Amino acid sequence: MQHTTTIKAGGSEKDYWKDLWRNKQLLLILSKRDISVRYKQTLLGVAWSVLRPIMTMTVMVFVFSYVAKLKGDEGVPYPLMVLCGITIWTFFANTFSQISSSILINSNLVSKVYFPRLLMPLSSVAVGFVDFLITLGIFLILTVFFHHPLSWNILYLPAFLLLAFITSMGFGLFFAVLNVRFRDIGQLIPFIVQVGFYICPIAYSSRLAEGTWYEKYYNLNPMVGIIDGFKWCLLGDKAYFNPNSVYSTAIISVVILILSLIYFRKKENTFVDHI
Amino acid sequence: MSVITAENISKKYIIDHKHKAGGPSTFRDVVSDLFSRKSSHTDYTEKEEFWALKDVNFTIDQGDRIGIVGHNGAGKSTLLKILSRITEPSTGQIKIDGRVASLLEVGTGFHPELTGRENIYLNGAILGMAKREIKESFDAIVDFAGVEKFLDTPVKRYSSGMYVRLGFAIAAHLNPEILIVDEVLAVGDTEFQKKCLGKMRDVSESGRTLLFVSHNLTAIQALCNKSFYFEKGQLIDQGETTHIVTNYLSKVSHKRMERHWDDINQAPGNDQVRIKSFRLLAEYQDNLMHIDVRTPMNFQFEFWNMEEGANLNLSMHLYTFTGECIFNVGTESQQFGKGLVTGVCQIPGHFLNDGSYVVSMMVVKDTSTVVYNMEEALVFDIEDYRENVTWYGKWPGYIRPKLNFSIRQTEHLVND
Numbered sequence: 001m002q003h004t005t006t007i008k009a010g011g012s013e014k015d016y017w018k019d020l021w022r023n024k025q026l027l028l029i030l031s032k033r034d035i036s037v038r039y040k041q042t043l044l045g046v047a048w049s050v051l052r053p054i055m056t057m058t059v060m061v062f063v064f065s066y067v068a069k070l071k072g073d074e075g076v077p078y079p080l081m082v083l084c085g086i087t088i089w090t091f092f093a094n095t096f097s098q099i100s101s102s103i104l105i106n107s108n109l110v111s112k113v114y115f116p117r118l119l120m121p122l123s124s125v126a127v128g129f130v131d132f133l134i135t136l137g138i139f140l141i142l143t144v145f146f147h148h149p150l151s152w153n154i155l156y157l158p159a160f161l162l163l164a165f166i167t168s169m170g171f172g173l174f175f176a177v178l179n180v181r182f183r184d185i186g187q188l189i190p191f192i193v194q195v196g197f198y199i200c201p202i203a204y205s206s207r208l209a210e211g212t213w214y215e216k217y218y219n220l221n222p223m224v225g226i227i228d229g230f231k232w233c234l235l236g237d238k239a240y241f242n243p244n245s246v247y248s249t250a251i252i253s254v255v256i257l258i259l260s261l262i263y264f265r266k267k268e269n270t271f272v273d274h275i
Numbered sequence: 276m277s278v279i280t281a282e283n284i285s286k287k288y289i290i291d292h293k294h295k296a297g298g299p300s301t302f303r304d305v306v307s308d309l310f311s312r313k314s315s316h317t318d319y320t321e322k323e324e325f326w327a328l329k330d331v332n333f334t335i336d337q338g339d340r341i342g343i344v345g346h347n348g349a350g351k352s353t354l355l356k357i358l359s360r361i362t363e364p365s366t367g368q369i370k371i372d373g374r375v376a377s378l379l380e381v382g383t384g385f386h387p388e389l390t391g392r393e394n395i396y397l398n399g400a401i402l403g404m405a406k407r408e409i410k411e412s413f414d415a416i417v418d419f420a421g422v423e424k425f426l427d428t429p430v431k432r433y434s435s436g437m438y439v440r441l442g443f444a445i446a447a448h449l450n451p452e453i454l455i456v457d458e459v460l461a462v463g464d465t466e467f468q469k470k471c472l473g474k475m476r477d478v479s480e481s482g483r484t485l486l487f488v489s490h491n492l493t494a495i496q497a498l499c500n501k502s503f504y505f506e507k508g509q510l511i512d513q514g515e516t517t518h519i520v521t522n523y524l525s526k527v528s529h530k531r532m533e534r535h536w537d538d539i540n541q542a543p544g545n546d547q548v549r550i551k552s553f554r555l556l557a558e559y560q561d562n563l564m565h566i567d568v569r570t571p572m573n574f575q576f577e578f579w580n581m582e583e584g585a586n587l588n589l590s591m592h593l594y595t596f597t598g599e600c601i602f603n604v605g606t607e608s609q610q611f612g613k614g615l616v617t618g619v620c621q622i623p624g625h626f627l628n629d630g631s632y633v634v635s636m637m638v639v640k641d642t643s644t645v646v647y648n649m650e651e652a653l654v655f656d657i658e659d660y661r662e663n664v665t666w667y668g669k670w671p672g673y674i675r676p677k678l679n680f681s682i683r684q685t686e687h688l689v690n691d
Contacts, residue, residue, distance in 0.1 A: 005375070007360060008368040029400040033386055033393075040388040040429075112383040113401055114360035269363040272356070273288065 016265070020116045027119050031126030038127055053090065053135040057083045064203045073205045075238040077146045080139070081231060085202035087135040088230040092164045092223060093193045094128035099172025100189050103180050107275045117268040121176055125165065132161075139234065151236040160229040163253055167222050170256035173264045180267075180274050201227050207240040222256075225249030277372075278453060278484050279335040279358070284367035286328040286353050286508075327353040328364070329508045340485040342499030342516055344492065344523050349505040351488045355379060355457050358486065373452030373484070376403055380457070382442025387431035391422055391441060394430050398445045412448040419470070420444035440467055447474045453484045472498065492520050492597035524596060524631070532655055539579055544647050547585065548638045551577035551615060553652045558624075567660035568675055571624040574653065576636055580611045586641050587611055589618040596631035601673050608642045625677035628670055629659040 039045040061079045064070040072081040102124040103110060103117065110117070143150060179185040200223045209218045218224060225245040232241035328350045335341055343351045356362050358369065359377035384401040385394050395416055399409040409416075417423055420440040422433075430438060456475065475498060479485045489495055495502065495516060502519035504512040512522055535552035536542035542549040554575040557566050566572065576589060588608040593601045606618055634653040638646045659670065 003372070003374055005360070005371045006368060007357065007363065007371070009364050009366050025406055026400045029397055033389065033397055036393070037386055037388045106384075109384050109401065111361065112380045113377065115401070115403070269360075272362045 030123035034127050049131050049134045076235050084231050084234050089202050091132040092168050095125045095168040096172045098124035100175035103176050111272045153233045157233040163226050166257050167253040170260050173260035177267045205240045222249045222252045276337050277334040278337045281369045284331040284364045287365040288325045290323045290325045326508050331510045338482045340479040340499040342495035342502040343488045345505035350508040375453045376449040376451035377455035378446045381439050391426045416444045455486045457488045490598045547582050547646050549579040567658040569624045572622045574620045576618045580616050588639050590637040592635045594633040628675040629657045631656050
């Protein structure tokens with residue numbers, strides 16, 4: 001069958017999504033590239049993916065539990081709660097920052113060859129996903145160590161992971177486009193991630209915000225519902241979780257993603273003019 | 276049957292004179308612009324539109340091999356970028372029938388940490404090949420590039436020659452209906468360039484369409500049946516390659532025999548050297564004011580050395596107008612203090628053939644690092660001159676040296 005392409009000003013192509021699907025092999029190969037070059041020329045290699053979450057958890061348990069005397073939910077070991085929060089938060093933070101810089105990092109590709117630009121943010125998620133699986137593995141081992149059995153709630157885990165992915169895509173795509181135009185964004189992202197770490201229920205439980213004046217603002221952050229839900233999946237019903245927040249979280253995340261996608265699609269054909 | 280139809284293609288860039296043209300601006304600029312717009316309207320007027328392409332129309336038939344010629348900045352690369360969908364036109368529409376592969380750079384997306392084998396798959400996929408296609412031509416690619424022994428070595432350890440060979444080998448095994456190639460032959464050794472040209476000819480002879488940008492007019496003449504001539508963003512002429520190339524050469528042959536910069540701050544260069552002048556001093560013969568094949572010439576180059584005690588030498592390339600290098604000569608390396616340095620190269624009379632020539636000059640540090648390269652430093656024509664002959668056809672060859680080549684009668688046949 002003859003393949004016809006029309007190129008015109010501002011012409012977002014009708015076959016964009018089909019094109020994206022046709023390039024799925026490239027997506028796979030770009031993801032594989034990112035994963036395989038990750039720890040080249042490092043001494044410890046993949047061990048870093050294991051060491052980092054364990055070290056973060058240890059420091060946080062020490063600081064928040066022993067020094068600051070923060071309490072988690074009743075009946076949930078504090079280290080487990082922290083690690084659980086770190087697992088999903090790190091996935092979000094990593095994918096978000098990777099997506100935000102994905103266009104600039106691949107600028108040599110952007111300026112020399114065409115493919116749907118959405119492949120770059122999509123493929124940059126791979127590394128974060130692999131790290132997520134490793135941290136999740138560490139968590140599962142530690143549940144045995146702390147004698148904290150898993151419940152059937154774990155079956156909902158993919159749903160919350162998907163929501164985290166949607167949220168990171170939503171914010172990430174928006175910043176990826178801005179990053180092409182304004183390099184300031186590169187400075188801003190680590191800051192956003194750092195602030196996010198404190199306003200999300202990682203080292204503490206959302207129970208603390210319950211009934212306060214700032215609760216409704218606190219819940220606007222889509223990551224709050226996602227992290228709470230994720231804890232509920234892995235730690236069982238004793239972890240604080242407000243099922244109603246899932247709907248608002250899902251709606252907020254999806255709306256942000258759609259807006260970002262529209263913005264991205266509008267700008268992607270002229271990325272090269274600004275790189 | 277036409278495979279590419281372009282209607283009224285234009286591409287506009289906004290040049291911001293206050294900031295760097297088209298480059299990344301900072302968020303601060305935008306924020307400060309927001310607040311200062313009312314007070315300083317001058318910021319506005321400093322924005323200038325620049326049309327990299329303006330109202331370009333053409334159709335390309337299946338199997339055409341199109342050469343694209345034009346000066347730097349004429350819009351050739353912009354056109355290729357639009358056709359490859361890397362950027363979109365500001366106005367107009369292009370319809371393309373068939374799968375396009377564009378080769379704007381050799382080895383696009385090679386990752387230095389990955390091995391040759393991994394990069395073949397990566398680069399192939401980036402260029403739009405399916406995994407199955409790459410697998411099928413894998414051996415041919417490796418063979419063409421001649422890198423069997425280094426397949427499992429990271430490409431960062433490759434020599435630049437190997438790197439380029441591997442990059443081209445992958446691209447050469449693409450099977451698109453339309454192939455777009457930008458100046459990629461500028462790299463690699465002669466042997467490999469020949470191989471590349473051969474491969475591109477195979478591509479075009481198999482009925483596929485080729486678009487080829489090059490400064491090497493010989494390559495364009497060898498490869499393309501039709502050509503486009505771009506100037507200042509407009510397609511000013513198209514047709515048979517020989518016709519276009521002749522037209523192009525007659526228009527662009529501007530002589531440039533002297534250039535100088537008096538202000539050191541305005542002069543081309545960088546922190547280490549600044550160019551002061553280029554001069555071609557000819558010892559004109561017979562009171563003529565033009566250079567012919569008999570005329571001895573001196574190329575004189577002056578530059579300011581800005582670094583105390585730098586070990587510098589000059590390296591000069593002489594090219595034909597079609598881009599072939601005739602020779603490269605260098606001075607000895609020597610230590611210089613800050614200040615003006617002058618180099619002179621003598622070209623004897625009776626050496627170069629008639630034609631147009633381009634000189635480029637490099638300042639080299641420690642005999643290895645190019646500090647500054649001035650391309651097209653001098654451009655000049657040499658006229659033909661002949662004595663005592665009755666033949667006036669084009670004298671073949673790039674050089675026409677006067678060698679000791681004698682002829683005499685060494686024996687007489689004695690008639691009985």
